[in-house]
Amino acid sequence: MVRRANPAIQALKEETYIMSAVFDHGEFDHHEQIVFANDHQTGLKAIIGVHNSFLGPAAGGVRMAPYARMEDALTDVLRLSRGMSYKNALAGLPLGGGKTVLIGNPRTDKTPALMAALGRAIERLNGRYLAAEDVGMTLADMEQIATETSHVFGRDPKAGFGGEPSPMTALGVALSIRTCVRRVLGRDDLKGVRIGVQGAGAVGADLARQLGEAGAEVLVADVDPARAQAAASAAGGQVVGVGDILFADVDVLAPCALGAVLNDETIPALRTKIVCGAANNQLAEPRHGLALAQRGILYGPDYVVNAGGIINVAYEVSGTYDAAKVVEHVQRIPRTLEQIFEEAADEGLTPDVIADRMAQRLIGRS
Numbered sequence: 001m002v003r004r005a006n007p008a009i010q011a012l013k014e015e016t017y018i019m020s021a022v023f024d025h026g027e028f029d030h031h032e033q034i035v036f037a038n039d040h041q042t043g044l045k046a047i048i049g050v051h052n053s054f055l056g057p058a059a060g061g062v063r064m065a066p067y068a069r070m071e072d073a074l075t076d077v078l079r080l081s082r083g084m085s086y087k088n089a090l091a092g093l094p095l096g097g098g099k100t101v102l103i104g105n106p107r108t109d110k111t112p113a114l115m116a117a118l119g120r121a122i123e124r125l126n127g128r129y130l131a132a133e134d135v136g137m138t139l140a141d142m143e144q145i146a147t148e149t150s151h152v153f154g155r156d157p158k159a160g161f162g163g164e165p166s167p168m169t170a171l172g173v174a175l176s177i178r179t180c181v182r183r184v185l186g187r188d189d190l191k192g193v194r195i196g197v198q199g200a201g202a203v204g205a206d207l208a209r210q211l212g213e214a215g216a217e218v219l220v221a222d223v224d225p226a227r228a229q230a231a232a233s234a235a236g237g238q239v240v241g242v243g244d245i246l247f248a249d250v251d252v253l254a255p256c257a258l259g260a261v262l263n264d265e266t267i268p269a270l271r272t273k274i275v276c277g278a279a280n281n282q283l284a285e286p287r288h289g290l291a292l293a294q295r296g297i298l299y300g301p302d303y304v305v306n307a308g309g310i311i312n313v314a315y316e317v318s319g320t321y322d323a324a325k326v327v328e329h330v331q332r333i334p335r336t337l338e339q340i341f342e343e344a345a346d347e348g349l350t351p352d353v354i355a356d357r358m359a360q361r362l363i364g365r366s
């Protein structure tokens with residue numbers, strides 16, 4: 001006799017499996033809500049993470065990437081949305097933290113219908129999650145999403161919105177680099193300071209230009225050689241190979257491309273005194289903050305340094321977008337960074353640990 005699996009037991013097993021995959025996930029960190037959004041007509045597969053809404057609606061970008069495994073997409077959204085809670089809190093914004101990962105290839109899988117389907121999924125959250133642009137998305141995509149929901153920001157400046165957040169991110173990173181240089185090199189200017197910029201995209205290229213204008217000696221690397229060349233020229237600097245930039249002999253390394261660049265392989269070979277850049281989740285694991293400190297390298301915690309973009313978005317959310325007010329707010333990032341460095345030095349802890357602790361207090365988690 002063939003024994004058939006009891007469908008009810010099978011369903012329970014699957015549910016238990018899925019729940020433990022999410023609730024017991026190493027990065028779960030008590031997320032308030034996780035939505036798996038699916039639309040078979042458009043092929044939408046997205047995960048929206050709402051980490052914490054203690055300070056306000058959860059705000060964070062939509063990232064589109066061709067994740068090889070669903071588990072990778074889940075890990076990414078959990079880490080990124082928690083990072084947004086911390087970032088928004090330390091930037092002094094009335095926003096919680098959230099994030100969306102849209103599974104697919106941004107070069108080949110985007111359609112207006114897919115963006116609209118994501119818009120409907122965001123709308124169903126009724127304003128608990130506010131979307132903005134992140135890696136793999138463009139201003140035009142955000143406008144497509146906005147055809148189905150009003151809970152989307154970083155929209156067209158012609159319509160009175162704040163537009164691309166990346167210039168404000170680049171400004172915040174440049175100001176943070178100055179703070180780190182003052183602390184480590186005891187200098188108020190950047191003349192002749194050697195700075196390596198990994199990634200010459202929206203943020204990295206603008207950052208390189210600002211640093212070049214301030215007199216820094218800028219090295220730029222990008223997997224796209226044309227981008228690297230354009231950014232290096234605008235900065236009056238030079239192009240370096242993508243395999244060399246992390247290990248270049250510089251005063252400051254500014255990762256502006258990928259996460260997890262500070263890891264067991266790279267940290268022992270770094271030749272910089274400071275790491276301060278825009279990329280999210282630069283530390284491969286929390287313990288790498290200590291590994292940097294042990295090598296005498298000052299680390300500007302990524303989510304503190306790169307908050308300029310979300311500050312830009314926050315002024316759109318308030319309905320009173322004002323570019324001058326945004327710049328004023330971004331100029332407060334160095335004060336927070338100095339406070340973090342001071343507390344870290346006083347307590348013998350690393351800046352990333354102090355930043356996390358400050359953020360956890362602000363979102364009611366300690």
Ligand code: NAI
Nearest residue numbers: 165166169199200201202203222223256257278279280309
């Ligand atoms: P982007 O996609 O415009 O630029 C990334 C650049 O890195 C591209 O030019 C790409 O070719 C390059 N790249 C990729 N892999 C590389 C490698 N191995 N070596 C060298 N270059 C490589 O992204 P965007 O907007 O400039 O953001 C950069 C980083 O900053 C991302 O990690 C993003 O999450 C983070 N960030 C961006 C914000 C924004 O306002 N755009 C806000 C906060 C964080």
